Amino acid sequence: MPSTEQQSPLFTRIDWRDQSASLLDVRPRTAGLVLALAAVAVTFVYNHQVATTALVGTWDLRRMDWLLFVACILLVRYGVVPLVANWERSSGTVREFLRRPAGLLSLAWILGFAVLGLVGPELIGMPRVDFYADYQPPVFTTSHVTNIANVECVGPVTDAGCHGTWQYPLGTTSTGENVVNIVMYGAHIALKLSITAAMIMVVVATAVGTTAGYFGGWVDDVLMRYVDFQQTIPAIVVYIIVATMYLGKGLFTLALVFGLLNWGGIARLVRSETLERRESGYVRAARSAGASDLHVLRRHIIPNSAATVITAATRQIPLLILAQVLLAYLNLSDVRLRSLGEILNRALPPLGVGWWVVASITVFLVGTVLAFNVFGDTARDVLDPKEVA
Structure with a gap:
């Protein structure tokens, strides 16, 4: 019977071969990530130091756009690529998710929200003021807008009032802006804010939570204190102060402040998962075989925290969208022009007309918030039993 001392070098050699193979597998992905980030950095420098016109058509790239590019690269690298690369394992999870009607409907809404926010303003156009088409009701509805001074009906007029037309399916605002365009542009703003702020939260919370839970001791104490x-400081108050005094009241400031200050709850959940899994059999086996702490965190701890991170992030996204709408409603955001919050502000009394504007925006917001919450719960139910050993 070989002794423990004789067996130990053998297990060590096998482990390091496996780790070397895994590093070779990951290396192309890491190289792709570095190249993508480097391309964004070079383009950023060129755009600010050399270029005198817009890089793409008339699209003037702002700080929020550059932050969005980085967030999308991270989303593809750590979200899409692992899903596709491990398709044999992830296909079962996807099929299980698609068997749940509530999760499937929420996913359909989120995909529709993403598509509308991404290409809607480009295909349909930005909301434009048209005082000859103000206060028009939605299709299949009737309104007495002709009773308002200097307001004419675009659709048919009968004794019942002005009838809506398919030219403006959801009606128009008090300045003649098409509500369809407004909802599209609102989805565009919400999408940019959601991706950037949520990605900042996920990266910081995952790093802090796994470090605190895995190493414990004074590291855990310092990070958790x-x-x-941080959680005693309201992010919205910090945003108002920073936006007013330093960075300006825009989406970039909003995403940066909320992304850097609202990750505490996610970090606590990740820490709890790490505390539970660091004593798991496969983690102890990896450590006893000579695996480094970085290898254990990257290959065993963090992948098994995916369900917790996804659920927590999807809960934060609706809060970000509602916070942006609220700030725009209170005129505390530079994106208030054609923003859903600013439109709601103008659609409410004293005029007392344009109920369809409030209804359309409310349905969009309620549907989006509900879809993200249901998606997060369904993803948690599907992913939680699946542990990556």
């Missing part, structure tokens, strides 16, 4: 302190 900082999280306690």
Whole structure:
């Protein structure tokens, strides 16, 4: 019977071969990530130091656009690529998710929201003021807008009032802006904010939560005490102060402030998952075989926290969207022009007409919030039993 000392080098050699193979597998992905980030950095420098016109047509790239590019690269690298690369394992999870009607409907809404936000403003155009088409009701409805001074009906007029037409399916605002275009542009703003701020939260929370839970001791104490302190500071108050005094009241400031200050809850959940899994059999086996802490975190701890991170992030996205709408409603955001919050502000009394504007925006917001919450719960139910060993 070979002794433990004789067996140990053998297991060590096998482990390091496996780790070397895994590093070779990951290396192309890491190289792709570095190249993509480098391309964004070079384009950013060129755009600000050399170019005198817009890089793409009339699209003037702003700070929020550059932050969105980085967030999309991280989303593809750590979200899409692992899903496709491990399709044999992930296909079963996808099929299980698609068997759940609530999750499927929420996913359909989120995909529709993403598509509308991404290409809607480009295909349909930006909301434009048209005082000859103000206060027009939605299709299949009737309104007495002709009773308002200087307002004419675009659709048919009968004794019942002005009838809506397919030219403006959801009606128009008090300045003649098509509500369809407004909802599209609102989805565009919400999509940019959701991707960037959520990605900042996920990266910071995952790093802090796994580090605190895995190493424990004074590292855990220091990081968690900082999280306690941070959670006592409302992000919305910090945004108002920073936006007013330093960075301006725009989406970039909003995404940066909320992304850097609202990750404490996610970090606590990730820490709890890490505390539970660091004593798991496969983690102990990896450590006893000579695997480094970085290898254990990257290959065993973080992948098994995916369900927790996804659920927590999808819960944060609706809060970000509602926060942006609220700030725009209160005129505390530079994106208030044609923003859903600013449109709601103008659609409410004293005029007392344009109920369809409030209804359309409310349905969009309620549907989006509900879809993200249901998607997160369904993803948690599907992913939680599946552990990556």
